[in-house]
Amino acid sequence: MKKRQAELTYRKVKQIDKFTKQLLKNKQLQPAFYITLLQLQKDTNAALSFWNSVRNNKTQKNKPEVASSDKLQIGGGKRYMHGFVNLDIFPPADIIWDSRYGLPFQKDTFSFIFSEHFLEHLDFPISVNCVLQEIYRILKPSGKVVIGVPDGGKVIKAYGERNKKFLHKLRQQAYNRRQLPIETYSDIDLVNYLFRDQLENPNYTIHYWAYDKNSLENILRSVGFKKVEKYPFNPLYCNPKRKFFTLYLQAAK
Ligand SMILES: C[S@@+](CC[C@H](N)C(=O)[O-])C[C@H]1O[C@@H](n2cnc3c(N)ncnc32)[C@H](O)[C@@H]1O
Structure with a gap:
């Protein structure tokens, strides 16, 4: 993935993550909706954790770690x-x-x-x-x-x-x-x-x-x-x- 495209994807995932977190604060959510959001948040969370480390250059996808x-x-x-x-x-x-x-x-x-x-x-x-x-x-x-x-x-x-x-x-x-x-x-x-x-x-x-x-x-x-x-x-x-x-x-x- 090109750097700019990756950055745009990262920002979009971050927005989804933020929006999902806000929605999950509502204790009255319909259970099926709650489960869908929860699953989505697990995925966005994992993706952000991964991409944060790539962005901070802790890990670079195309360069093996020493x-x-x-x-x-x-x-x-x-x-x-x-x-x-x-x-x-x-x-x-x-x-x-x-x-x-x-x-x-x-x-x-x-x-x-x-x-x-x-x-x-x-x-x-x-x-x-x-x-x-x-x-x-x-x-x-x-x-x-x-x-x-x-x-x-x-x-x-x-x-x-x-x-x-x-x-x-x-x-x-x-x-x-x-x-x-x-x-x-x-x-x-x-x-x-x-x-x-x-x-x-x-x-x-x-x-x-x-x-x-x-x-x-x-x-x-x-x-x-x-x-x-x-x-x-x-x-x-x-x-x-x-x-x-x-x-x-x-x-x-
Ligand atoms: C149940 S914990 C086990 C932790 C530890 N090994 C133990 O026995 O107590 C599972 C671990 O796998 C990690 N994990 C799950 N999916 C992963 C993935 N795709 N890549 C790297 N780690 C992952 C989780 O973040 C979590 O730390």
Whole structure:
């Protein structure tokens, strides 16, 4: 996109974002309209976050970043990792970047790439494929990628077996910071949580897709990864709060 055209698009998105925010202040909105506006605001928010960093020259679309470390974390959110290059669509990452546009690094840059509870926030299969292909491209031939996602298989099994202890723990984990009282969420909502979680916070990107070991392994292999296996939980990187329902796979070229 030419610079002037990009600038015009940016301004238009900013106007839409401002207008949407104003409309959302009205508590009497018809629910369907409210949801449409909320979704729009999530998209404009993410787009502005991305374009702001491009405009401030923190990241330049056509110029790959010079990586300050050979370890990369994607979608770490507030779990900023020292010693890593942290890339996320929102601060406090080092590189504010929407991974759906590709990853702004040269090929064979990183020896270790880590992401946890991020992949399920990408639409499947288009963006997921794009991001995994990019991970493959920027990983060194001797490198390793670790991907952690909510374990769809585990949650569905727990639901089928009415595993109260597991489901209670997941309910706390998934809903304890939500506006509605968690008692209103039933067991099936925990399954829904994995597949299409929504949240009123415009900075929260929704869940699009759930994975189990087979599906994650297949998609990793489909982009070229050869050695795909379970990754043993490592407290150095992985979030202990989510250990009980997270599936971690590691893969190499
Ligand atoms: C549920 S949070 C996980 C945060 C952290 N990894 C953890 O386990 O606590 C998902 C993260 O992915 C980021 N994210 C979602 N879509 C993204 C995209 N297209 N590109 C980059 N980051 C994205 C979000 O901003 C958010 O920080």
